[in-house]
Amino acid sequence: MDWLWWVGGALVLGILEMLSLDLVLIMFAGGALAGAVAAALGAPIGVQILVAALTSVVLLASLRPWLLRRLRRRVPLEETNAAALVGRGAVVVATVTPEGGRVKLNGEVWSARTTLAEAIPPGAQVRVDRIDGATAVVEPDAG
Known part of the structure; x- marks a missing residue:
């Protein structure tokens, strides 16, 4: 049942991301989902936390910069x-x-x-x- 706490945390972080739009909390939500998978597989709480933390760091270091570049790319406006x-x-x-x-x-x-x-x-x-x-x-x- 530990995995439910992780999924609940991921949902809360996802909702908070919608308010901040910084693409940070959504990376932590991804880490929480990875922690939920570890919990569902029966890993001890220490391993769950480690999996969630490592996944969050990897997402923050790799996926977030790519997403920011894609979002900030200027699209030429079509004159109307x-x-x-x-x-x-x-x-x-x-x-x-x-x-x-x-x-x-x-x-x-x-x-x-x-x-x-x-x-x-x-x-x-x-x-x-x-x-x-x-x-x-x-x-x-x-x-």
Whole structure:
């Protein structure tokens, strides 16, 4: 029945890990589970404690650093909404000037303007430089 105490301890440590998120207590929980296995196999209490301690140290030294590296790895964010439109191509549907105009962008008609002095005629291919509110700031597409 000693193994039940070890399993109970592992459960408590697992719950406490959910509150701390340091990946330390979960390693001790793994050690407690190893102690439970030793107890279930009939090992004396001294051996159970030694197995739990050694397993915890091995988990802390090997598994925890690997898990931390995996968790802290940066995943590139995928742009969404208006930010995803920057750099995309569009077609001018109404002459675009520094004051305004219209482009068909991503299947929708957007208000647009350009930072260039000359107007961009309808049918011209443009590239979105940035989104300013609900207006696409465009430049002629060089490609």
